[in-house]
Amino acid sequence: MDYDPQELEARWRERWAEEGRYEADPVGADDPDTAAEEDATFITVPYPYPSGGMHIGHARTYTVPDVYARYRRQQGDNVLFPIAWHVTGTPIIGAVERLKKGEEEQLSVLRDTYNVSEDTLADLETPMGYARHFIEQHYKKGMKNLGLSIDWRREFTTNDDRYSQFITWQYETLRDRGLLEKGLHPVKYCTNEKQPVTTHDLLEGEEAEFQEYTLVRFGHGDTVVPMATLRPETVRGVTNAYIDPDADYVIADVDGEEWFVSAPAVEKLQLQGHDVTPKRTVAGEHLVGERVTNPITGEEVVVLPADFVDAENATGVVMSVPAHSPDDYVALQEAKADDERLREYGIDPDEVEEIEPVPILSIEGYGDIPAKTAVEEAGIESSADPALEEATKELYNSEFHSGRLNDEYGEFAGEIVEDVRGRFRDAYRDEGAFGTMQEFSEEVVCRCGGDVVVAEQDTWFLRYNDEAWKQKAHDVVSRMEAIPENTRGEYDHTIDWLNEWPCIRNYGLGTRLPWDDEFVIEPLSDSTIYMAYYTIAHRLDEIPVEDLDREFFDALFYGADAVEDPDERALELRAEWLYWYPVTYRFSANDLISNHLTFYLFHHAELFGEAQWPAGIVIMGMGLLEGEKMSSSKGHVVLPGAAIDEYGADTVRFFLLNSAEPWQDYDWRAEQVESVQTQLERFWNRAQDVVDDPGPEERPDLATADRWLLSRLQRTVATVTEAMEGSETRTASQAAFYDFEEDLRWYRRRTDRSRPAARWTLREVLETRLRLLAPFVPFLTNELHEQLTGTPAEDAPWPEVDDDLLDRGIEAAETQIERLVDDIQGIRQSLQNADEDVPEADPDRIRVTVAADWKHDVFGTVADLGADQGAVMGEVMQDPDLRERGNAVNDLVGELIEFARGRDDDELDALAGLDEQDAYERAADFLGREFDAEIVVQKEGEDVEARKQAVPFRPAIELEAE
RNA sequence: GCGCGGGUAGCCAAGCGGUCAAAGGCGCAGCGCUUAGGACGCUGUCCCAUAGGGGUCCGCAGGUUCGAAUCCUGUCCCGCGCACCA
Known part of the structure; x- marks a missing residue:
């Protein structure tokens, strides 16, 4: 079966949609107090702002949390990964206005960058029509095509009536707690339009500062x-x-x-x-x-x-x-x-x-x-x-x-x-x-051409300068997991630096200030605790908007005792909220630390109890396109739809997750993406080979090479698991895919793959790797895993390290063989470099002389005592036979100490237990094939002496020509 | 200015005290396979070298250490964020 990503991916998308595969509900919620909350994992990412289309940078933003969500599912967790749409404020309104005015730049972005057809342009002339278009035609499509494991029942927009009721509750509560304050504040004001303007409305002076x-x-x-x-x-x-x-x-x-x-x-x-x-x-x-x-x-x-x-x-x-x-x-x-x-x-x-x-x-x-x-x-x-x-x-x-x-x-x-x-x-x-x-520090001009000046305006502020509030926010930071850890200080720094924040605007979409409907709550202020809304969004739809009053949400978030006559429905929803909360990880971009993420911490600190405080934040880096910043106005973007059509979703996902860790900046380069595609195709083809000939059901007797590969596989499982725990998607996918591919290359070179034991081993290896890679390339791995075992990879548990298959001795022996191959190759290369022809450069016989037993005994002492020349010499010189050898022993100890430095005890023990001669003899056939020469393995002794000095793990090698 | 991140071979990029002339990929060269190309496999790709060796090297300059690409100090350069904007 050939690799056809488009066909295969379409099939899996359909299956997921039909099954409602990623719809998550509390388990054991019939008894809310004892629900199995420890298995609940709640992943969020900032909801997209559909003022334009989705580009490849957004694709990564949402795929990173998806990979983690998929990983936790395989680990047996009940995982919720929801999404919604942020439409608050002016950008969408501004975009609509520019469209209605027929602004060329805006039309070009819509037509050329986002492929909006002429007859749909009309639908975009209302703010929500505009938002709806980009939500449905770009974001939702893009997210589904990428295979994001989202629970789609919970989507909403921040302009929905029910959401507004929720925000109303939040702001009334904050005002009652004295965290909102009225005061004067400088704003940018257009003297022509006679109203405040945002940075987005400016023609000149976007960089201007208030002085x-x-x-x-x-x-x-x-x-x-x-x-x-x-x-x-x-x-x-x-x-x-x-x-x-x-x-x-x-x-x-x-x-x-x-x-x-x-x-x-x-x-x-x-x-x-x-x-x-x-x-x-x-x-x-x-x-x-x-x-x-x-x-x-x-x-x-x-x-x-x-x-x-x-x-x-x-x-x-x-x-x-x-x-x-x-x-x-x-x-x-x-x-x-x-x-x-x-x-x-x-x-x-x-x-x-x-x-x-x-x-x-x-x-x-x-x-x-x-x-x-x-x-x-x-x-x-x-x-x-x-x-x-x-x-x-x-x-x-x-x-x-x-x-x-x-x-x-x-x-x-x-x-x-x-x-x-x-x-x-x-x-x-x-x-x-x-x-x-x-x-202003420089001239500021509005898009309408009017002068923009500083005006003082009555505004409501969030009192982020409140010391007690700051302290609580610091407490949240000290308790949460910050990934990467070096971002922790930035949250504290931002908390200290934040001042009063004007949280309302004169116009825009969103929720009106409850006590003064001339004003609307601005976007960064209506998006601080909406993660809680996800937990109940799909069930809120059953409740009439007018019932969603202050008391309702008080009962929901503060329990039955918080209000006089709690609404039963609110208490039911409370169970859902408590089940999912806190947010396990919020994945977000690094530039949001200085506002959104810190606001998120502030509001959770104040409104919710410690048990509901954010448990972790993972910071994500920025994206470049062919080494340059993406820009939708310049048309310098890649749309996920186009990329998926061209390469397939698995390739897009794998590239985005593998080219850098989530918090590092990454660079979308078409050439590299293509290379990922061919690698996946190769993986598919090799997997097909295993599917077609899976070997015996029962485990046969394994050869050394098989056991070596299986041992390497265990290490890979350990590495990948540890990396995934820390959201290190690059390290994890690198280890599971490319690094292990190196091991396979050696295995193929080393052994005959048609043996039943090899077939069995390759099948075992493939199955494990499919599970490890399932979070990254879910389409391909599900398909192959199902072909191989009958179940999709995502439904199979995450692999665990099998200690019985971990074999240090075998790995140590194999490392010696690799080293021997390298050394022989090195000598041959050196001889080939000679100006004159040297017959030994193409040897007929290779003589490998293993160090004498007494030398191995000395190494045993080094392995026991560690890299301590004095201690080793002291011990070794107790032996009269060795003492007799005097300087030779001294030199050998020096060399072995050097060798032992930097190797851990496990490895030294494994080497000490290794029969070097036996290892080489068993590899003789292989070596003979590699170098097309007769291999003679012998041990240094009374009647055998090599031309060169043999040291443990560094045998003397002699190339001989007839 | 403040804060964060970074400068590694032709390019991308890993490594973050010893196993480092430094993984992997791309590019380039040779060989094998192939009708050919592609794909694949092997080898090489800083300088020198007729035996697994030697020299120089990880922005620059100092320092710590038996030992530094890795730690410290200084310095130069680059990227990002710094508020009422999502």
């Missing part, structure tokens, strides 16, 4: 002139101010005061919680030459004109600290040099000439006036010099990390800027001398 400027409230008469700065601690070093004389500025009423700010600042201030009424617009020139009062020092400084001031940024008025800002220093120099311009603005040049930098902090290596030093050392002559920016950045950095404030700073004096800035700012903010304004 918090301090507004230093300089005074001009009764008018406040707020100067924006990122370095509030330099306020005592201000010598003057700068303004753009040609830009528009506004005198406005702000929160009952009169302010002077740039025109663009008005809207920003309004959006940031200020009550702003513009009174009149003036040119910046209006303030030029005027004096403004420093709120901290009380000093008056002059306002100078400057073109470099950007009225679009913050308030459009800046303070000048020439001692510490190379920018300001150079600007001041240039102002001093341009008397004419100063006069133009009615400023007395002599007054400007007198302005000297005022240092306010000290820093080693920069002299008294750091900015001056920096500018001069960099040879900067003008503000147009590009080196100025670099010098400014470098000085800012140095001052931040190692500058110490001077004495005039009082309680803040002597401290490093990095440590003191926040406190300094807060102190004066409380006092009223400072204000705050948020601004």
Whole structure:
């Protein structure tokens, strides 16, 4: 029977679907308190977000947990592996809108990358229609084609009414526990659309960060002139101010005061919680030459004109600290040099000439006036010099990390800027001398073309900064299994670093905030405990939505005593939940540690008891395609459907699981995938050979080679099992498939495979390997295992190591034969390298001389005492015969000690028990065939002496030509 | 900047104190098998060598050790994540 993956895989898919093979239900759930929970294994993976199609990276994300799920099933566990669909938030809505607008890029992705036909495009014009298309046509199809062992009865979307009831319960509970809080928060706000926007909506400035400027409230008469700065601690070093004389500025009423700010600042201030009424617009020139009062020092400084001031940024008025800002220093120099311009603005040049930098902090290596030093050392002559920016950045950095404030700073004096800035700012903010304004680090433009600015918005926060909550989350981390182990610290790090998290949005799919339906709970916040929902999803459908109220879920998750009149149905579902929970392993991508996974830990820590806390998380790496990042917009993707059509699902699975461990990055390379396909085909063909001629039913007498192969098989079982326990899919599949293939190659070379014992051995080996490989290539292994035994591989138990078949002695002997072959080959090669022809390079006879008995006795002592020259010599010299040999013994011990180093006791014992001569004699036929020569095995003794020194396990070898 | 991961022969990639000139795959070369090709098997693929040997080597520089690709320190380079976005 030829290997036809398409035909074979289609058949098994059908069988699985018909049988409902992977539908899992609690066992012994009729008695909920004593259900056999220890056998329950619950595997989850983040539900896909169907805002586009599935690509090969997704295929791996879902196949890794599938392989583990299949492994646990063969180990006898009751395994639940469910899936659902995450549609919350804006990406799907955004995609639909771009489609409806007829955006070319979006149409091209849909048509060309995801093969959406023209007549189905219309179905995609509603969010759920769009989601449904990708769920059904891509994800579900792809998952089924891959052979994922999912319980399909439990699927749902996060936009379902019942799911919303569940999330409503979660958020009401959290609010009652004081873990939700209302407050102001900066958001990206489009001034054109007059609404908040997400990163996805941006045309420019996706990388922009929020920057918090301090507004230093300089005074001009009764008018406040707020100067924006990122370095509030330099306020005592201000010598003057700068303004753009040609830009528009506004005198406005702000929160009952009169302010002077740039025109663009008005809207920003309004959006940031200020009550702003513009009174009149003036040119910046209006303030030029005027004096403004420093709120901290009380000093008056002059306002100078400057073109470099950007009225679009913050308030459009800046303070000048020439001692510490190379920018300001150079600007001041240039102002001093341009008397004419100063006069133009009615400023007395002599007054400007007198302005000297005022240092306010000290820093080693920069002299008294750091900015001056920096500018001069960099040879900067003008503000147009590009080196100025670099010098400014470098000085800012140095001052931040190692500058110490001077004495005039009082309680803040002597401290490093990095440590003191926040406190300094807060102190004066409380006092009223400072204000705050948020601004982006770069220009941000909405896809609609509108300017995006920072707005402060009323928002509900999850209080991840709550110390008690953090502590509980840390407890979860300390108790769970983190795979790989080096990720554990990242969870702790994230828990410590997380602050308040705004958990609602103004629009999007999902669950409305229960007490304010203007808002919707955002995607990372409605996906923290949904694993619990899987355990009951299929049975929830029987219950009317309106019954799923707070009390219902309280009874479900907290038991009959938690509510006054518990709903019986809720208590039944509670049994299901308790049976499956906790989640045994959650498989997820490494970039989700810093948000989703840690949220998952937080919410479980708070809402559920310790017994329901996550038991383990396995982190998965990223995928590349031909060495490059995948990108659906560039069409640089491989779709699972196409890959499965071309190679078959088993090949796709095997490649994805075998090319790297789950947590390592992997690279889909067509060439490598093809090679996997041919390897599987070869495996199939060899298996067919065994199926066709399976040998005797009863175990015959086995030859050495058979016993060797069976012993190797036991080691393989041990290696694969251990690897699977740690989710090391690469190690496991490598050992079961490729590594063992090496052993088989040797076996084939070594022995006659038509013997009945060989047939029996090969059958045994195949059956075991099929079971070991069943999690990886379920289609092929099920088929072959059924052909061989009548049952599919997945229904056969996971192999166990048979100690009776493990034989160290046989393996040690075989290793010696391999070594002998290598050595003979090495000698022959060396002779073949000769410039002249050497007849011995093609020997007629090979003489193998085994070391004398007394040498083996010495080795026995080494094996007993270990690699300890002194101890061995001491022991050996007790023997008068050996003592007589003197130096020869000393040299031999040295060599044997070297040999014994790094070998474990088991191996040394096996070698000590080995009859070397017998091993070689039994292999003589084989060696003769290999080298086409007569093999003479002899033992070193009184009448036999080899040309070369024979040492135990390293016989003398002589090649002889007639 | 902060955190994580990584730099191994022509390429991919394993190894993570001694059995390491370093698994396996790809590529390349030779031989066998074959009508031929493919597939398969054997051999070779850093340098030197007429007997299983020697030399150099695992980003770079130091160090620990009887012994380092493997441990430590420093350094250079590359990838990924860093929030209100799934």
